[in-house]
Amino acid sequence: xxxxxxxxxxxxxxxxxxxxxxxxxxxxxxxxxxxxxxxxxxxxxxxxxxxxxxxxxxxxxxxxxxxxxxxxxxxxxxxxxxxxxxxxxxxxxxxxxxxxxxxxxxxxxxxxxxxxxxxxxxxxxxxxxx
Amino acid sequence: xxxxxxxxxxxxxxxxxxxxxxxxxxxxxxxxxxxxxxxxxxxxxxxxxxxxxxxxxxxxxxxxxxxxxxxxxxxxxxxxxxxxxxxxxxxxxxxxxxxxxxxxxxx
Numbered sequence: 597x598x599x600x601x602x603x604x605x606x607x608x609x610x611x612x613x614x615x616x617x618x619x620x621x622x623x624x625x626x627x628x629x630x631x632x633x634x635x636x637x638x639x640x641x642x643x644x645x646x647x648x649x650x651x652x653x654x655x656x657x658x659x660x661x662x663x664x665x666x667x668x669x670x671x672x673x674x675x676x677x678x679x680x681x682x683x684x685x686x687x688x689x690x691x692x693x694x695x696x697x698x699x700x701x702x703x704x705x706x707x708x709x710x711x712x713x714x715x716x717x718x719x720x721x722x723x724x725x726x
Numbered sequence: 727x728x729x730x731x732x733x734x735x736x737x738x739x740x741x742x743x744x745x746x747x748x749x750x751x752x753x754x755x756x757x758x759x760x761x762x763x764x765x766x767x768x769x770x771x772x773x774x775x776x777x778x779x780x781x782x783x784x785x786x787x788x789x790x791x792x793x794x795x796x797x798x799x800x801x802x803x804x805x806x807x808x809x810x811x812x813x814x815x816x817x818x819x820x821x822x823x824x825x826x827x828x829x830x831x832x833x
Contacts, residue, residue: 607815625808626740632814633747636821640754643825647761650832651768665832673825680818684811 603684617691628686635679638705642672675705741800748793748800751817758824759786765831775831782827789820 646668653661678701685697759782766779792813800806 607811607818619808622805622808623736623738623740626744626806629809630744630747632809633744633751636817637751637754639821640751640758640824643821643828644754644758644761646825646828646832647758647765650828651761651765662832666829669825669828669832673822676818676821676825680814683809683814687808687811 600681603681606684606688607680616688617693620690624690625687628683628690631686632679632683635682636676639672639676639679642668642675646672671705671708741806744806745797745800748797752790752793755786755789755821755824759783762824762828762831765828778827778831782824785820785824785827789817792817792820 646665649656649668650661650665653664656664682697682699682701689696762782763779766775766782768775796809796813
């Protein structure tokens, strides 16, 4: 948690990052940036999915519709915050010549997406409310 | 300078790939903003809906601006500098703020 707060401070203070270690090959930095952008796209897709659920599933009961939309929007916000945090950690690790940080987040997101997909298959096969 | 840059050109086309990644992300942001506008202006249009729509559009513009500046930086130098944390944070602030707008619209 304290490490996270320190990272948040670094998001707004780029000079502090520059002072650490040595500048890595620019291609590694660009690869890290593309990974960051891929995560931002995932976050935007989740946010767009939240809006889409709210707009294009009017037959769903209110609680389900709003709950699903809020869950998707929340997952999108979480995903984007995690994207910038992980990008910063990778950038610092590369400057210091350390191993890249490992993360449980991709596995977590995969499991959540898989569970939602299986639930939707069951819902479609059984039929919504019979 | 330009001949040196051409000589030093990365055969893996890393700056170009990064530029296209920014373009893709801008496109995803556009889709999210359009869906947000549809949600905000759906049914009976209220003042709050118009405010939320304007906010989402300005967030989209903010993201576009960050992407545009980054793409120009990538194109200008033979060895492009790394992404500044301030710009990454700006892009994320736009994304999270759009999610917050979405929560306000859905509820």
